[in-house]
Amino acid sequence: MKNRKVMFMSPLQVQTIEEEYVSRPLGENEIFVKLIYSLISPGTEQAMLAGTESWAQLPLCPGYASVSRVIEAGKGVKDIEPGDVIFHYGSHCEYQTLEVRDVVLKVPAGLELRWVPFTRMATVAFTSLRVSNIELGDKVSVTGLGLVGNLAAQLARLQGATVIGVDLSKDRLRTARQCFVEYTLEADDSVKEKIMKITDGRGVSSHIEATGIPRVGVDSLEYIGSQGEMILLGSPRGVYQTDVTDVLNYCHLENRGSITFKGAHEWRYPVEPDRFVKHSLVRNSLIVFELMQRQKLQIEPLISHVIKPEQAAEAYEGLRINKDRYNGVLFDWSAEGETR
Incomplete structure (x- = not known):
């Protein structure tokens, strides 16, 4: 199985590569997913690409927020099944294995999938x-x-x-x-x-x-x-x-x-809800889902580009030198003719 991913090879050098995916047995609390859309975080990812972030050593596969379809779930995973569409923090990598203990949430039925990755920006x-x-x-x-x-x-x-x-x-x-x-x-x-x-x-x-x-x-x-x-x-x-x-x-x-x-x-807030702390990343994400569903939070005007991962170098260059035109850039990972 071929796996596409965006790579920061060195400062200001972006490539989209394709490699053979090496599968392994899933852990108890892991899921295997395929990306639908992933969103570029302009500030964080541009700082990483510049090579100025000590915690982000190049080369690496960047990423921030995604919506994916579950292909397989580990034996200990509850409430998430193959076929489910989920929001998660993840890299620009077509196939990924995720820990469900991280922020992994089922997307409400009917929610526009292009909006879902913006949940991360909203919780920030x-x-x-x-x-x-x-x-x-x-x-x-x-x-x-x-x-x-x-x-x-x-x-x-x-x-x-x-x-x-x-x-x-x-x-x-x-x-x-x-x-x-x-x-x-x-x-x-x-x-x-x-x-x-x-x-x-x-x-x-x-x-x-x-x-x-x-x-x-x-x-x-x-x-x-x-x-x-x-x-x-x-x-x-x-x-x-x-x-x-x-x-x-x-x-x-x-x-x-x-x-x-x-x-x-x-x-500054925990990932999961805690009875001793009112706010958490999960709670904020669920509130964002509701605000999107009720169209109280406007997402569509924020989307400037929906492009294929093969255009990654163009996207990051645009975000660097043409910030007026490039803002909310989504990678569309669907194959030609694929339906969602």
């Missing part, structure tokens, strides 16, 4: 809401309206906030409007003035920083209101030199009250 975004103090009637700003930032803006709106999205890209701002984000501002020197006008001079009570660019986070401080909070959703990357004393004094003194910084990395 969910963390920004879980750690925040966002309440009904609040004004919330979001810098960076890529997949995660857009979904964070949508979730903040569902929480009852008036949301202000900020991005350099007119295309991403247009997509945010298609997803019902109330205010969309182009990132320029007038952002503070516009946000202060929207908030009647008070500033936002919560700011979600989704770009991962340190300077953007620091610049955002000036439109966070007194007793406000900065939610660090995007993983900070890159070098930025500044006087940290000025930053700390602004939060401590000049803003007439403290600004709280909160980290919102997805892994």
